[in-house]
Amino acid sequence: MPPNILIIGNICKDIIYSTQCYPPEDSKVKALSRDIRIGGNTGNIVQVLSQLRNCDINCCVKLGSCQFSYYIKSMLENEGVRVIGVVEPDMDIPESVLIHSNETSSRTCLHYRGNCNDLTCEEVLSAVGDMSKYDWVHLEHRRNGLEVLKLAKQIRERRAEVVMSIDIEKIREGFEEMLGVVDYPIVSKEVCRTLGFDNLQAALAGLSVHCSHALIVTWGDKGAGMWLAQGTDNLTFNSDMLHKVDENTFTCDAFRVEDIVDSIGAGDSFSAGFIYCSSQKNKTQLPESLLLACKLAASKLKHCGMTVDPSVLDL
Numbered sequence: 001m002p003p004n005i006l007i008i009g010n011i012c013k014d015i016i017y018s019t020q021c022y023p024p025e026d027s028k029v030k031a032l033s034r035d036i037r038i039g040g041n042t043g044n045i046v047q048v049l050s051q052l053r054n055c056d057i058n059c060c061v062k063l064g065s066c067q068f069s070y071y072i073k074s075m076l077e078n079e080g081v082r083v084i085g086v087v088e089p090d091m092d093i094p095e096s097v098l099i100h101s102n103e104t105s106s107r108t109c110l111h112y113r114g115n116c117n118d119l120t121c122e123e124v125l126s127a128v129g130d131m132s133k134y135d136w137v138h139l140e141h142r143r144n145g146l147e148v149l150k151l152a153k154q155i156r157e158r159r160a161e162v163v164m165s166i167d168i169e170k171i172r173e174g175f176e177e178m179l180g181v182v183d184y185p186i187v188s189k190e191v192c193r194t195l196g197f198d199n200l201q202a203a204l205a206g207l208s209v210h211c212s213h214a215l216i217v218t219w220g221d222k223g224a225g226m227w228l229a230q231g232t233d234n235l236t237f238n239s240d241m242l243h244k245v246d247e248n249t250f251t252c253d254a255f256r257v258e259d260i261v262d263s264i265g266a267g268d269s270f271s272a273g274f275i276y277c278s279s280q281k282n283k284t285q286l287p288e289s290l291l292l293a294c295k296l297a298a299s300k301l302k303h304c305g306m307t308v309d310p311s312v313l314d315l
Helices: 041-049 067-078 121-128 145-158 175-181 189-194 200-210 266-280 283-300
Strands: 004-009 012-019 033-039 056-063 081-087 095-101 107-112 136-140 163-168 184-187 214-218 224-228 242-244 249-252
Touching: 004 041, 004 121, 033 041, 033 067, 041 056, 041 067, 041 136, 041 266, 056 067, 056 121, 067 081, 081 121, 121 145, 136 145, 136 266, 145 163, 145 175, 163 175, 163 266, 175 184, 175 200, 184 266, 189 200, 189 214, 200 214, 200 224, 200 249, 214 266, 214 283, 224 283, 242 283, 249 283, 266 283
Parallel strands: 004 056, 004 136, 012 095, 056 081, 136 163, 163 184, 184 214
Antiparallel strands: 012 033, 095 107, 214 224, 224 249, 242 249
16 A cells, blocks of 8 residues: 655745846836746655655645645645645735846745644544544644644644654744654754754764764755664665765765756755655655755756656656
8 A cells, every 4th residue: 555645834835926026125027937836845745745756645724715735735735735725815925026036046925824824733634534544644833833833742642652743943932842752853053053053974974963863964065864763774775876974873865956947945855855765665764865865956956847757656
């Protein structure tokens, strides 16, 4: 049976303008192109997962009664994603306006939440219902950090054997406790730097004291690393891009990308790759999961949108 994966979090409308260079303040710059996409961490992750083999994809998100909400549900369901919508009739879908500079490949985001509230623990549990059918649950550590922590604990109580992961892109309430509740917290370089860590290995060593099972840290063009409470002795390292650091830690180099086309969704591609590969394999294959995650993130940088290059799966 393919693993049944549930992604819980935020979906939004991305409006992306491509420009030759980032506009100076109080200037008028011509946009070279305009693209409207399904975005948000959850939206990006499920779009990637839906293109990979052998997994059943579900997402629990807030939806309104606006036209774009219907569009999101229809498009994702056409891609094989089961959408569990928590509907607020008068809610507007959050919007992100992104300015993509061709000159530097940077992307600047203006995000407008409107009247969209984050999912509560009760809303998710009521909408999702029976947790016993899910093998993997992925969360976002959003503004209502304590509510997400409450949800993670409730999921654990209802299904002790479920594997849980979470994206942590900003420091929210309950951050340290969350590291010990979920199996695979995925912590960004930005969070680590805010906490005073200036490199990947220092972040893994410093944050792992809060973790009960594992820790993943992403570090952009320096790759990513993983700390495992159980140790690395039984792991297999089949690539020269993977490096065993010590008895509990290993890292993966970033795949080199000469010309970055679009960085939007690269972090979400990483998360999708790790969830996909880890949900298929036993724990001795975690290095392969980190390798695929880095490869998917790098592949995303080479093109616009969330389309997956099938060759990425050939490790």
